Amino acid sequence: MDSFPVFYRTKTMRILLLIIWFTLKVHYVQGEPGILKTKYFDTNIKDFATKEYCIGYSSFETPLPKLAKEPEFRPLLDRTDTDLCKTPSNAAQLKGTLVAVLRGNCTFVNKGLVAQKAGANGTIVVTDSAVIAPSMNESVKIPVVLLTAEDHRDIIRKAGDNKLVQGVLYNPEVPEIDWNLLVIWLMAVGTIAIGGYWCGVTAYRQAKLQRKRERATAVQASGIQQSTCNSDSSEEEDVTEEEEESVTITPVIVLIWVCMIFAVLLLLFFFYDYVVYVVITLYCIGACNGMHQCLAPIGRKIIPWKQRLPPNKVPFLSTRPTIVSVILALGSIAFVACWFVYRHEDFAWILLDTLGICFCISILRLIRLKNFKTCFLLLGLLFIYDIFFVFITPLFTKDGKSVMVEVATGGDGAKEQIPVLLVVPRLSHSAFSVCNMYSMLGFGDILVPGLLVGYCHTFDFKVQSRKIYFISSCIAYGVGLVITFVALALMQTGQPALLYLVPCTVLTVLMIAAIRGEVAHLWHGQVKSDHHVL
Template identity: 45%
Template structure:
């Protein structure tokens, strides 16, 4: 986590450097020299002050009662290191001294903090002044309560050498929860366990993502080909009428990407307002997707075939079957339940993932790429879009943060604390400071499923048309799985959010193209002409 803290500060600095150079092209050399000097000085300052790590404070009640609980802390290991194992940490009495800022000797208690960890308020003086007074008064550690965003407690080398007790920041909300849950008499232990290389929840995300792509691609391809071969049959029954697939044109691709860029930037600057719009859209779209996925199964049920009476209502004039009406009500109810309880971290993620996979399946069935040329254009444009908003935008934003990661995980300074629902999310199964403090869930965006999934659907349609025993479909699905594994490895090595399309797009495109070359069908695969040849035989 220390590298993450330094990278954020350095990213913001490079962004400011870029803006200064862009504003003063006439005096480029002078500006560059001055900026370079500041960059070196700031880098040394960052190395000295912005080293930070997430840790945990384990709280237990002195009077028994509830089982102990971990809370997030942010500490600077240059003050004092924390043990990596809770069994090696000392449990000490926590003394609530938040009525004081601990900025002068007058703020100290009459008998000091002998073998205690004081809890003081942030503000009015430096971290060094607080911890120096606490250490001189016999404290074994210091917790500083912050109502603002947690920042690493900085200092300089001389101060680091002088202090021998750990100092960490605790959020005000966590402090309130500690005293509400455990009372005023508590004991605490500070520790910082190692982060696991990979969390087991990645296996769950992998199965959900690959399963959605495989099922969606298979369903979309089979449905499209079936409709081509059944065009001469007519069945106007309400239950047989399905939504027509939408062919994606180059113009639609450009418009879609522009809309994505605009929406992402707007969310970055107006997150607290637009997040509710996205939540509402997700509720409607996911209910529709869930209905579309369950409808084929419900139609096969032997009961509920009766239709509602004749009427003039907008939807009911088609006289839907009773079972389909009940299904629609069920899907809306599931979506509403998620919308109401979306912030219940213990179980709401299950509903979100189920609705999200249904939404992705619905989109894969509805949106169709007519040629491999269209697939290549869409995937490459979104490939560049993903890289830009993850890796380039940190140099352009004032905070040095990635727009994509900031929006996907929710801004840390958001007043609403809402998260965008357009992701698959699974809670971390390993106990770690990162899971407790920064990212309690592992995320995979719907775009990382839908975009390669459209190519998988095209491969399946092409397989059936040229009677290739689904070799394109299987190869592209396996390539998607491999690309996802590469994404997870990159995430573990870099310990930062990754643009999944950076790995998924090359894997799926190159594999599909290689299969076409191997079968000597690249021409028809590129233009989709295999569809026209086979359809003309009907």
């Protein structure tokens, strides 16, 4: 199987990428979003139209109503010529309005008190930075919210020459369970099922080819000639390249991994604005290769053309890959470039998830765990890692925030977000959907249990169990993910997914092995020679 680019094929590069992918887990974007619903006269349709904008506010001091009722609409007064840090000379204009002002240098409390004294119904602070919840206190009785400068300009454009815009601030009820969780569940379970299945099949083919080589060597040593058909030669070529790409994980590598994962997460926490661009660069490299790895088998089936490039000295092409492989590689690069250019657009999550699924599947095919002992060590250590950085680190940080949550979401005011996760926008109407806030599942929550699923499928071939370990581990992962989502709904805060995924998958596999009397074989990854085909 031709791989592209060559740089990614080195084991050191793969391990570095995996350390970053394992760093992040599942979380929801944190914050206190609300909605500014505007009503204006649209000259195109000759009637009133509405549009909603994302705002940030403090829900503790000034909670917003759940519904945007018609009588509660108020005139939107544009006073972005002032920061309202002191009472303006024409303060009477503010009475009964939602007044939009600049951020300025004074506190939000100061702006709120000035507007409240003038009789305003609310203060909209226009900011060039990210929309966050402003710090308030009980002395301010009217809502003080943040609105982006871009949204404010859009409101002014829609107001037109008459400058007549009305608005209402509200925050609708958020459903406990959103349908986007079903989308994430299907993507995650499908990814580990495909990746784990591919891992087991590849391992089986490698072992089968290895036995053929051993028999051929024995025959050659005895002096008997043996013909080799073209199909065997083709299979040997493909499996040899897969074998060269694969990485077998040992307990020593697991320990090194976990230590480096700790270091990478802390680097992201303290130097996020710089390290995030390194992660994005590495992600683009890994995503290119992942998509190419997934498309290559499909491409060979659709276009069974094995013509290779002529001899050349062009970097990455000197190994003479097939023309089909080069075309697929260029298509993968174009897809990643498209995501990079449009990564801040509303539709970019579709591109990101497509690349993420391809990448995870390719990794699950490439990475092999030697035995269940290694699986248990890896999942156990990352189980502790996940709990520590989600639940324990808030006790040590000065603002009481989880290190994992801060890294996964980028924190307040972050311009870029770590791309190594699956994201799906809210499908039900709420402030989260208006503010383009996504539900997230980190690659680590797919790859870590997925490695166990891949080992289970490999073990199925060894004991000829009709895929009972593979199917059971996939079902256990799906159940564990459902439990994670239920915990999210009940606790309304980010959850360490491995807290639920690890017990579900590990205990299920061990229970199956105990029933079949294969715990020792499963643990060591070895079966008696008269009982296996691998």
